Amino acid sequence: MTHTSQGSTGSAEVVNALIRNELSWEELLGLMRAPKSEIRFEETIAAWQSLVTWDEQILLPLGENLFIVAKNGRAIVKTTAGAELGPWNGNWKMQCRMIVRRTREDLLEIYPENDMTIDPSLVEIREFLCPVSGTLLDTDCVPPGFPVEVDFTPDLGTFYRDWLGKELPVTL
Template sequence: MSTYTNEQVARLVDGSLDWETTFRMLSMPKDGSRFEQYLAALQAQVKFPDRIVLPLGPHLYIVQSAKTKQWVTQCDCGHVFGDYRENWKMHAHVYVRDTEAAMTEVYPKLMAPDTKWQVYREYYCPSCGTMHDVEAPTPWYPVIHDFEPDIETFYKEWVHMPLPERAG
């Protein structure tokens, strides 16, 4: 029994909740149907025919390609960032804000960080220009690969759903 209605889940999809909260809610055990609902709501919203395996962010997903059955990281717009095990950021457009002027332009609330110690890296979809992530590392820090989700375990142990087929 799910404690969430389809409508409430659809509101999650709208982005009225931040991603971290959303993911924490979805990851709560013993309520697998919530994830299933969430996937269905997401799937209804996107325009591509590929099946969503795992959302990575408000506009970024791991999907099962409708054509090849391979799992890839994909944008809302259908742009493919490559195999789901690869770091999608390596295939994104990157904008680095490494001057005080560039930073305060979009992050005015911050106390003008010292650009010797911190820069902002923004990752954009090369096709539609959606920003998928921002990092605030030290300038020399390599591109951060957020996490490699254990999708098999997630499907089996947490949400109790059959794992979508995967080629390659």
């Protein structure tokens, strides 16, 4: 399927193709270079909302399979599969299944044997998985024993008020 991004950078069809990874590199490059539609965020949220099976309103995507959603007047983190991982500003990774690769054998499952192979005495790889579907949500490469940290916590209130010019539909 070919999608044109020239002159239609705000079209719902292009945004749907974008989040479904259906755009060619040339189409994606054209989309990145074109002026952004003022309704791109709303189109993106609508496209993501159409892909999930649950009803909570998506407030902000955090990744391909991770969202901040509105539930019972509060903002929480939820996966595509429906796992609820706690408050939006909490450490959602602590609610995930986790694979920790800390031996050379574990690391060789994902990295080839060569002079650049990661030294397990210096780092470990942590894979955070959805507790419902097992989908990979995030990966950290950290020193052994390093605490589990959240990559970032967005300022939802400022984003909605100052960037979108809208009222945030939840209490923070």
